[in-house]
Amino acid sequence: MSVRTRADLASLPSYVPGRTIPGAIKLASNEVSAGPLPSVVKAIAEAATAVNRYPDNGCTELTGRIADKLGVPVDHVALGCGSVTLCQQLVQATCTENDEVLFAWRSFEAYPIVTHVSGAKQIRVPLTDEHVHDLDAMAAAITPNTRMVFVCNPNNPTGTALRTEEIEAFIAKVPRDVLVVLDEAYKEFVDDAHVPDGVELAKQQWAAGHDNVAVLRTFSKAYGLAGLRVGYAVAQPAVADALRKVYVPFSVNAIAQVAAMASLDAEDELMARCRAIVAERTRVRGELLAMGFDVPETQANFVWLPLGERTAAFNEHCLAHKVIVRAFVGEGARVTIGEPEENEAFLAAARSFTS
Numbered sequence: 081m082s083v084r085t086r087a088d089l090a091s092l093p094s095y096v097p098g099r100t101i102p103g104a105i106k107l108a109s110n111e112v113s114a115g116p117l118p119s120v121v122k123a124i125a126e127a128a129t130a131v132n133r134y135p136d137n138g139c140t141e142l143t144g145r146i147a148d149k150l151g152v153p154v155d156h157v158a159l160g161c162g163s164v165t166l167c168q169q170l171v172q173a174t175c176t177e178n179d180e181v182l183f184a185w186r187s188f189e190a191y192p193i194v195t196h197v198s199g200a201k202q203i204r205v206p207l208t209d210e211h212v213h214d215l216d217a218m219a220a221a222i223t224p225n226t227r228m229v230f231v232c233n234p235n236n237p238t239g240t241a242l243r244t245e246e247i248e249a250f251i252a253k254v255p256r257d258v259l260v261v262l263d264e265a266y267k268e269f270v271d272d273a274h275v276p277d278g279v280e281l282a283k284q285q286w287a288a289g290h291d292n293v294a295v296l297r298t299f300s301k302a303y304g305l306a307g308l309r310v311g312y313a314v315a316q317p318a319v320a321d322a323l324r325k326v327y328v329p330f331s332v333n334a335i336a337q338v339a340a341m342a343s344l345d346a347e348d349e350l351m352a353r354c355r356a357i358v359a360e361r362t363r364v365r366g367e368l369l370a371m372g373f374d375v376p377e378t379q380a381n382f383v384w385l386p387l388g389e390r391t392a393a394f395n396e397h398c399l400a401h402k403v404i405v406r407a408f409v410g411e412g413a414r415v416t417i418g419e420p421e422e423n424e425a426f427l428a429a430a431r432s433f434t435s
């Protein structure tokens with residue numbers, strides 16, 4: 081090719097999406113297995129008739145709905161084309177070359193990519209032996225160049241969650257010009273009262289003068305709209321404004337905006353689904369533990385099996401049983417909690433794994 085691309089592009093890791101194989105059960109992408117609610121499909125179909133028009137660039141109505149629901153002013157909410165895009169916008173808004181973005185590892189695999197694309201430097205702090213964020217080590221890793229810290233709670237792919245007092249103690253150690261981002265993509269699956277609602281925690285931090293706390297949420301997981309790409313940030317107005325500055329115009333499309341509002345209308349029904357997934361999570365983890373697998377306690381819609389060198393074999397074994405899991409070779413496998421019969425198929429595969 082004669083086109084000259086960035087010299088560092090080759091070193092950029094590619095995002096690896098969960099695999100889709102016809103006829104196989106997909107437990108690889110933390111999606112909700114149940115399809116969209118009829119009321120949401122109806123809203124999507126109606127919105128389809130107006131797609132000759134550009135979407136509302138400010139997502140005004142949806143922003144208002146989210147602000148109302150969370151009890152924050154509208155200038156504290158910024159929408160994005162999926163919260164992964166908001167991750168990228170946050171890095172773009174806070175970092176230039178040589179600035180540092182800090183995060184735990186292993187965590188959400190988009191963090192290294194969005195950091196690298198922006199030309200910033202990534203600082204990875206290993207999880208503890210219990211697969212939890214090592215907040216003491218993270219605080220110690222902050223330098224004068226640190227601009228942002230991602231705290232994924234619950235953590236993808238381990239499912240482990242931090243408690244309120246742990247996060248508060250961490251924020252107390254972070255300089256106030258460093259943005260702390262609580263990525264709460266799986267918040268709706270949390271059932272441990274010690275794990276904070278990040279938005280409530282952020283409100284308290286703001287009231288205490290810590291403006292440097294922001295929260296990311298998404299409609300992709302609990303709300304079942306992964307295919308439509310819509311997420312949001314809740315932050316102080318200056319941070320939300322910064323996000324809007326680097327927003328790719330019209331990137332939250334019109335159908336996504338309408339579907340998100342229809343999903344807020346159907347929140348009770350969707351949250352009932354989440355509770356069923358949480359019950360299945362408890363059952364699946366219990367069965368895996370009984371089979372002798374190590375499975376950290378999880379607050380998300382997936383379980384983590386730290387299989388180390390056995391991960392690749394486990395992945396192949398599950399595929400042979402027509403179950404797709406998400407393998408991080410050499411580390412472990414992440415398995416999404418699906419419908420009961422899907423989970424049964426996975427458990428049957430796990431039960432016959434011997435190597």
Ligand SMILES: *Cc1c(COP(=O)(O)O)cnc(C)c1O
Nearest residue numbers: 162163164188236265298300311
């Ligand atoms: C799935 C996920 C997201 C992003 O979801 P979007 O579909 O981009 O909204 C963000 N953070 C974490 C940790 C995730 O697992």
